[in-house]
Amino acid sequence: METRSGETLKARYTAKAAAMLATVAAAGMLAAPSAQAQTYQQKSAPQNCVIVIDKAGKVKSQRCSSDPAELEAISAASTPIIQLFDLPHFGGVATIIRGEGNVGGGDGCDYAGYRISHLGSWVNRTSSFITRHGCNAVNLHNLPNYGDHGHGFRNPGAATISVPVMPAGFDNNVESIALWRM
Numbered sequence: 168m169e170t171r172s173g174e175t176l177k178a179r180y181t182a183k184a185a186a187m188l189a190t191v192a193a194a195g196m197l198a199a200p201s202a203q204a205q206t207y208q209q210k211s212a213p214q215n216c217v218i219v220i221d222k223a224g225k226v227k228s229q230r231c232s233s234d235p236a237e238l239e240a241i242s243a244a245s246t247p248i249i250q251l252f253d254l255p256h257f258g259g260v261a262t263i264i265r266g267e268g269n270v271g272g273g274d275g276c277d278y279a280g281y282r283i284s285h286l287g288s289w290v291n292r293t294s295s296f297i298t299r300h301g302c303n304a305v306n307l308h309n310l311p312n313y314g315d316h317g318h319g320f321r322n323p324g325a326a327t328i329s330v331p332v333m334p335a336g337f338d339n340n341v342e343s344i345a346l347w348r349m
């Protein structure tokens with residue numbers, strides 16, 4: 168059974184690939200080679216993400232794109248509170264989580280702070296991070312809704328916390344985050 172459905176799937180993919188090749192070939196006749204190369208580069212460019220949350224932790228909007236202008240478009244009227252990177256030492260693609268509104272006159276985190284109960288598409292991906300705008304206390308958790316093991320970072324009075332390498336048990340293993348000003 169499995170083999171048969173696998174074969175069917177393979178046949179479908181082959182047919183689909185042939186159709187796509189035909190499309191590409193047709194496009195190639197119309198477009199200059201340089202334009203084609205550019206299109207391919209854009210499609211394969213790494214995508215950064217923006218997630219905007221409100222004070223209740225609800226996700227108001229999120230988008231991933233290789234085009235900074237597209238990410239800027241959903242970033243209006245919000246303040247960056249934490250930037251999560253795919254690789255250690257702030258490398259690779261990143262997700263910026265922004266707090267909705269001009270909290271604390273633009274200072275970002277206040278004493279109540281923000282809670283992100285589930286990181287969505289960015290779950291279990293963070294390998295380094297930087298907080299912004301006065302978010303100087305952070306709790307990371309291995310599970311959604313602040314569950315399982317937690318790890319706290321505190322930097323009283325500072326504007327930011329910068330963690331280039333995740334603590335043991337938290338690399339690619341963060342699913343929810345709480346952060347605030349202390």
Ligand SMILES: [Ca+2]
Nearest residue numbers: 253292293294
């Ligand atoms: Ca990672």
